[in-house]
Amino acid sequence: MKSARIAAVTGLAALPLAFTAPASAAETVNFHLDDINDTGSTATATLTATDNGSLHVEINGTGFTPNSPHAQHIHGEVGSKEFVCPPPSADTDGDGLISTVEGVPAYGGVMVSLTTKGDTSAKSGLALDRFPVADAEGNLNYERTIPADMLPEGIVDSLQQLHIVQHGIDVNGNDKYDLEALGESPFAKSLGVNGVPAEGTFPATCGEVTPVGSVDTGAGSTGGIEQLPLMAFGGVALAGAAGTVLLRRRFTESS
């Protein structure tokens, strides 16, 4: 009976479903990036897959450490749903901050480094000279079209499950990255780069996919009158009865 109903549903009033393409068919995907580590930074990102396999990325944010570069990446894994923005419990050393290393188990490794030019692989994850720089007010804007051959295979079909993370925080509030705040980045050091302030690498925002607009969760309301033909027939029959009674009365009167 259920399958019959579903069949009827798909056949009949399935207007909203007509637009329900497979999950992988999304061409434009929006991300809302919320702050982590109490940075107050937020951003929105729009990723658009184009026909030739390239990926257009636009990110606009506010509240970032001014005049400073902000590393930003697409994190996750093709085909995996199991990544999330880091919960408070990601702070495993309990220092009140989620470090780059502490965040990775939650949002996964770097898939794409959203650099302003050149390489976009994970190898450029800390290429601070090629990441966008926030202006004096802390606005951070980025736009780039990354060609297909610079993207990991399958990423365009997995966009919905991925996360975008932006880095660079200012813990001691002096509007710059410095070694005094959190010392040197052990993460950078592990990659062979010495002297990078940890402030420059700690995550500032993390974003997951946000749907556009409302949700079409209903068609064929139970409001209004159902079974209209039956009711109409009943009405006609009743009218007929009334008419017949009148007719009968006329016969009576005329007799």
Add this chain to the structure above:
Amino acid sequence: MRHEPGTGSRRRARVSATLAAGVLALTGAVAIGVGVAGQEPAPPPAPQAAQPTAGDGASPTGDDSSPEPAQSPSSAEASPQGSQQKDKQKAEPSGPSGKQALGLDYSEPVSLRIPAIGATSSSLEDLGLNSEGAMTTPDDPDKAGWFTPSPPPGVPGTSVIAGHVTWNEDRSVFFSLGELRKGDRVEVTRADGVTAIFEVTKIGSFPKDEFPTEAVYQSTDYPALRLITCGGDYDEETNNYLSNVIVWARMVDSVKA
């Protein structure tokens, strides 16, 4: 009787007219009766929410300084689940801030129950985005669906579950969602056997062209749940409701089966 008896043909006409009237009246009454019995009420309305705020109404930032996890099984207010008290997965302090935060590890949701309105979804569909970037909806009107880009229920963050209110003039899984009130419980059972129990903190109806995207999807640092269905006026021409009914809830407990 002052009247002369009618002629034979008149009498016949009167009798058959009486009969016809009776039959027609009976048929009409039955037809209308069946029709009326088959009427479904429109879905119950949710309160109009005047000011969509982010988070669970506790604070506009969604940062919750006053979480209210059930402190102990005995302190939990009487609820249909009061008897399920084995193997509680309790809140653990999250870091030196001393904030209490319930939180479960990643495990996908498999079913949903809302005792207050008798709603159940014996399984959950996977929802994503359609080609226009909007959320897809369940294929089966009797099932709710988990928006898979959002974290699973129980994981800190904002988990989103949507379901139909009606379909083809029949009630769907979230038909009575608009009747939920603050304090009602929503139970989501996950693949790891843990049932995450949420408490409704807010419910509202919003015109679709004023959908409170930020207030619905904004991330939280505690396990939050949003339930979405349709409501409000129904547009016969587009076959769509003009509003979304949205429920905000936060996890207050979890039970291992």
